Amino acid sequence: MANTNAQQTGIVVIGGGYAGVMAANRLAKRDDVAVTLVNPRPDFVERIRLHQLAGGTHAATTEYKKVLADRVALLVGSVTRIDAAGRRVELAGGETLGYDYLVYAVGSGSTDPQVPGAAEFAYPIASLEEAQRLRPVLDAAPAAAPVAVVGAGPSGIETAAELAEQGRAVTLVCGGVLGPYLHRRGRRVVAERLAALGVVVVDGPDTKVTEVTRDSVRLADGRxxxxxxxxxxxxFGVPDLAARSGLSTDALGRLRTDETLTSVDDPRIVAAGDSAAPAGLDARMSCQAAVQYGPQAAETVLSRIAGAQPAPAHVKFAGQCISLGRRAGIFQFSHKDDRAMRLHLAGRPGAALKELVCKSTVWQLAVEGRKADKQAGKQAGKQAGKQAGTAAAAAGPMQAGREGVPSRAS
Known part of the structure; x- marks a missing residue:
């Protein structure tokens, strides 16, 4: 069955990341919907802290009870297939879960680098399990052991800085430009901070990795x-759940949607976050986009339930925040369309702002969840009041009639 209450619309959200939690919490504000969040882990993962998990400075997880509305049912499990025609999802354990509407928010993770030796000898860090696997490897390695970090986007820069600040001998292999998103002024600040931490930055057009061995990485220029x-x-890559389920995807495997985040194949499937490919909107995969996609996906579902036309989705960026160890960071301000500005905030203020962003993102999810429980409670109270009033009105005449009936004792 799609839901246990015939008066409620059953909604399944696949994925408990930033977008999925925001969508579930927004949907839970309505007491006429029943929301189930399906996620493979029992805890919420703070992906923007995974480099800290690898470095041993943060667990990078938060209990779902702190960020998820009480009205959202959490189902720990993995979806293996979406049966759009049958309106149900199939779980890894063989069970099925029906739905009236589905929110597809499976997020993103590591992708196959297709570089010889990388799958065997390199440690990705895009998921909780990957970061947890890396942590003991670093602990077991001698302090002076050389560490190579491949990739000079935010994750690479943050990981390199985090480990170098702990005294590790780190080489950051850029495979191109250091911090390609950053304005050149911000890039210079990052380079200076990495140099101060002792990180060797290897950048340029011929620095792509061509092979990974047990004790080295080989570059395109022969180094x-x-x-x-x-x-x-x-x-980064996205799970292939949509493709395996016969749904339309883009070249990256993201679920193709119209401008309202609705699947081009099925009006009862809505996507949010890194796994969505909305028409006319190519937002950077990020937490910043996910927390905006989530509520909009929920509103699209609610509009469709009401028979109204959903509004087109939109994403506005403020910039990119990168930690450079625990004592420094940089916030690269951007235009709303995600083009980097000259303006940035660096050093200790940058670190403080990055920490504030990390904490406030979790806080934002929690606030949305509390609002959901409060608003749904008010709706339930109003509904109960109406039902009580109706019952009292019906019972009034009956009671009045009974007052004239003699009791057995009289």
């Missing part, structure tokens, strides 16, 4: 970088 531990942060 060999010593690496007892190689951390891989280059590139």
């Amino acid at each position: 060999v970088v010593a690496a007892e531990v190689t951390v891989w942060t280059a590139g």
Whole structure:
């Protein structure tokens, strides 16, 4: 069955990341819907802290009870297939879960680097399990052991800085430009901070990795970088659940939707976050976009339930925040369309702002959840009041009639 209450619309949200939690919490504000969140882990993962997990400075997880509305049912499990025609999802354990509407928010993770030796000898860091796998490897390696971090986007920069601040001998292999998103002024600040931490930055057009071995990485220009531990942060991919389920995807495997985040195949499937490919909107995969996509996906579902036309989705960016160890960071301000500005905030203020962003993102999810429980409670109270009033009105005449009936004792 799609839901246990015939008066409620059953909604399943696949994925408990930033977008999925925001969508579930927004949907839970309505007492006429029943929301189930399906996620493979029992805890919420703070992906923007995974480099800290690898470095041992943060657990990068939060209990769902702190960020998820009480009205959202959490089902710990993995969806293996979406049966759109049957309006149900199939779970890894063989069970099925029906739905009236589905929110597809499976997020992103590591992608196959297709570089010889990378799958065997490199450690990706895009998921909780990957970061947890890397942590003991670093602990077991001697303090002076060379560490190579491949990829110079935010994850690579943050990981390199985090480990170098702890005294590790780190080489950051860029495979191109250091911090390609950053304005050149911000890029210079990052380069200076990394140099101060002792990070060797290898950048330029011929620095792509062509092979990873047990103790080194080989570059396109023939250079060999010593690496007892190689951390891989280059590139992200999305789960192939949509493609395996016969739904239309883009070249990256993201679910293709119209401008309202509705699947081009099925009006009862709505996507949010990194796994969505909305028409006319190519937002950067990020937490910043996910927390905006989530509520909009929920509103699209609610509009469709009401028979109204959903509004087109939109994403506005403020910039990119990168930690450079625990004592420094940079916030690269941007235009709303995600083009980097000259303006940035660096050093200790940058670190403080990055920490504030990390904490406030979790806080934002929690506030949305509390609002959901409060608003739904008010709706339930109003509904109960109406029902009580109706019952009293019906019972009034009956009671009045009974007052004239003699009791057995009289």
